[in-house]
Amino acid sequence: MKARGAPHLPVDPGRAGRRSASLMKSRILPALGLAPFAAYVLLFLAVPTLLAIGSGFFDDEGFTLDNLGALLAPATLEAFGASIWVSALTAAIGAVVGAVLCWALAALPETGPLRRVVDSASSVLAQFGGVMLAFAFIATIGIQGIVTVLLRERGGVDIYAGGVWLYELPGLILPYLYFQVPLMVITFLPAVSALGPGWAEAVATLGGSSGAYWLRVGLPVLAPAFLGSLLLLFANAFSSYATAAALISQGSQIVPLQIRAALIGETGGSSASTAGALALGMIVVMTAVMLVYGRLMARAARWQR
Amino acid sequence: MSARVPGRPSPVAARIVVAVVGGLFLIPLVAMLEFTLRQTAGGYGLEHWAALFDPENARRYRTLFQGIGNSFALAAIALAIVLVLFFPTIVLVHLRFPRLERALDLLTVLPIAIPAIVLVVGFAPVYRVIGQLFGSGVWTLGLAYGVLVLPFAYRAIVADLQGMDARTRAEAARSLGAGWGTVLVRVIAPGVRRGLLAASLLTIAIVLGEFTVSSLLNRTTLQVALLQVSKSDPFAAVIVSLLSLIGAFAVLLAVSSTSSATRRRARRGGGPFAGALAAPGAPAAPAPVSATAKES
Numbered sequence: 001m002k003a004r005g006a007p008h009l010p011v012d013p014g015r016a017g018r019r020s021a022s023l024m025k026s027r028i029l030p031a032l033g034l035a036p037f038a039a040y041v042l043l044f045l046a047v048p049t050l051l052a053i054g055s056g057f058f059d060d061e062g063f064t065l066d067n068l069g070a071l072l073a074p075a076t077l078e079a080f081g082a083s084i085w086v087s088a089l090t091a092a093i094g095a096v097v098g099a100v101l102c103w104a105l106a107a108l109p110e111t112g113p114l115r116r117v118v119d120s121a122s123s124v125l126a127q128f129g130g131v132m133l134a135f136a137f138i139a140t141i142g143i144q145g146i147v148t149v150l151l152r153e154r155g156g157v158d159i160y161a162g163g164v165w166l167y168e169l170p171g172l173i174l175p176y177l178y179f180q181v182p183l184m185v186i187t188f189l190p191a192v193s194a195l196g197p198g199w200a201e202a203v204a205t206l207g208g209s210s211g212a213y214w215l216r217v218g219l220p221v222l223a224p225a226f227l228g229s230l231l232l233l234f235a236n237a238f239s240s241y242a243t244a245a246a247l248i249s250q251g252s253q254i255v256p257l258q259i260r261a262a263l264i265g266e267t268g269g270s271s272a273s274t275a276g277a278l279a280l281g282m283i284v285v286m287t288a289v290m291l292v293y294g295r296l297m298a299r300a301a302r303w304q305r
Numbered sequence: 306m307s308a309r310v311p312g313r314p315s316p317v318a319a320r321i322v323v324a325v326v327g328g329l330f331l332i333p334l335v336a337m338l339e340f341t342l343r344q345t346a347g348g349y350g351l352e353h354w355a356a357l358f359d360p361e362n363a364r365r366y367r368t369l370f371q372g373i374g375n376s377f378a379l380a381a382i383a384l385a386i387v388l389v390l391f392f393p394t395i396v397l398v399h400l401r402f403p404r405l406e407r408a409l410d411l412l413t414v415l416p417i418a419i420p421a422i423v424l425v426v427g428f429a430p431v432y433r434v435i436g437q438l439f440g441s442g443v444w445t446l447g448l449a450y451g452v453l454v455l456p457f458a459y460r461a462i463v464a465d466l467q468g469m470d471a472r473t474r475a476e477a478a479r480s481l482g483a484g485w486g487t488v489l490v491r492v493i494a495p496g497v498r499r500g501l502l503a504a505s506l507l508t509i510a511i512v513l514g515e516f517t518v519s520s521l522l523n524r525t526t527l528q529v530a531l532l533q534v535s536k537s538d539p540f541a542a543v544i545v546s547l548l549s550l551i552g553a554f555a556v557l558l559a560v561s562s563t564s565s566a567t568r569r570r571a572r573r574g575g576g577p578f579a580g581a582l583a584a585p586g587a588p589a590a591p592a593p594v595s596a597t598a599k600e601s
Contacts (some may be wrong), residue, residue: 037391040451044452047431107315120558121554127553131516139340178333213312217312218312263426286419286420
């Protein structure tokens with residue numbers, strides 16, 4: 001009964017009168033200590049989540065499955081397709097570039113200044129989404145951006161010859177990569193660093209080349225961590241809203257922007273239910289991705305002890 | 306490490322790769338700086354920087370300053386939630402309810418697995434009720450922000466807690482007659498101070514960068530104000546963005562250079578993306594990192 005798992009305070013078993021008091025002390029009071037947190041999580045995490053998922057099933061007249069039909073509307077399917085496309089593309093490019101960077105970083109001394117600067121920069125930039133990121137890219141490849149102007153005036157290349165794409169779906173790719181690559185460095189570098197020199201030396205002793213090392217040792221060991229990080233990057237791009245919201249003011253090309261339109265009532269109709277149905281769709285995708293991610297990371301952890 | 310070891314680039318090659326990617330990543334930052342130095346009349350100068358800090362323009366940038374003020378107030382509220390609500394609960398679960406630790410692990414991943422834009426759909430009706438009860442003051446948003454920072458604060462604190470042998474120390478303190486409050490504040494807190502520091506910095510960084518929830522709930526925060534101001538005065542918006550980036554980078558670099566060199570790098574579990582700031586400061590995963598067992 002008492003002292004379950006954790007080493008508890010020694011309870012004096014000799015006095016029966018103190019027993020209920022000590023039970024009170026050892027179990028009930030601590031349990032009460034959990035109450036504020038439980039209430040907070042219930043109100044600000046459980047209730048909003050259930051409301052977000054559930055509101056797709058209700059409208060003014062009660063329970064309905066009609067709104068889920070909104071998930072199958074062509075515009076919605078197109079938005080999900082665009083969201084998945086842009087997330088997959090930026091995750092793939094970000095993962096590859098990030099992995100190469102990790103491979104290079106792992107060869108540098110862990111406590112050296114370069115490594116530390118890159119670590120800190122990655123942490124800041126992985127976090128650098130949203131409005132400020134949009135500004136950075138407007139200043140870079142906006143119509144008057146420095147790169148745009150330099151290319152046009154010095155290089156004779158007009159990146160917007162076919163129309164300005166920065167404020168549309170393709171415009172999201174470069175800004176997204178700007179946080180995807182640093183995120184890859186943060187998530188994947190520990191796995192690469194854990195590839196000790198011992199294995200490489202063992203391969204060398206047996207006469208193996210770099211190619212053999214990567215093919216037979218490096219890649220198989222790193223594969224789960226790489227795929228896990230790839231999924232994480234996908235989830236990261238799929239759920240990000242702020243960058244797109246700051247860049248794209250016309251239209252709702254991706255799902256988060258569709259939710260924005262539904263929430264601020266651009267679409268008309270029972271917009272709360274539409275937002276709910278879209279939110280449900282996003283949660284389904286995220287759940288699938290996170291489940292696979294969890295399994296991959298558990299496998300990857302084997303090599304990082 | 307010599308280049309003879311298969312599979313590793315030579316230090317020169319490694320430096321070249323880092324330099325090339327780093328250089329590409331510097332371009333947008335340089336572009337931001339170049340943008341803020343453009344003069345209205347042509348050429349470069351500090352015109353826009355001077356304008357932003359000129360008290361005479363205070364009215365023009367009122368929204369911006371209001372947003373900055375609100376964001377810092379919200380950061381303080383979220384920080385209070387982390388330190389006064391989350392931290393004691395995490396310690397309590399660790400010491401007294403170890404069976405709940407796994408559940409808490411899963412619970413605290415939820416705000417990451419559920420995109421903020423989805424949470425907003427649920428926050429909207431909740432905040433309609435809150436608005437009726439407490440008015441539409443900006444401070445109520447701090448309660449929602451607590452949820453957003455929960456995963457990151459939790460991981461930063463828990464990683465340190467598991468490395469410090471908290472149970473034995475708490476028991477020792479208790480047997481010497483310390484109350485739970487004393488144990489929490491004078492035994493556990495000093496032991497996990499690095500975790501608490503990382504959790505606090507993360508909380509502030511996340512709140513200052515938050516846009517999704519505040520913009521859709523119509524609260525003026527730093528990011529909302531930036532977007533609004535950028536429509537009339539893009540220079541001021543870019544200057545503030547650049548300054549906050551440099552500030553974040555400086556803080557992180559300072560934190561990572563005070564950390565002991567022998568400390569093993571963080572291994573991130575649970576899937577904390579977007580707010581991955583914890584990496585240099587604290588091991589963010591409940592990893593079995595033996596090196597963290599000693600107090601730094």
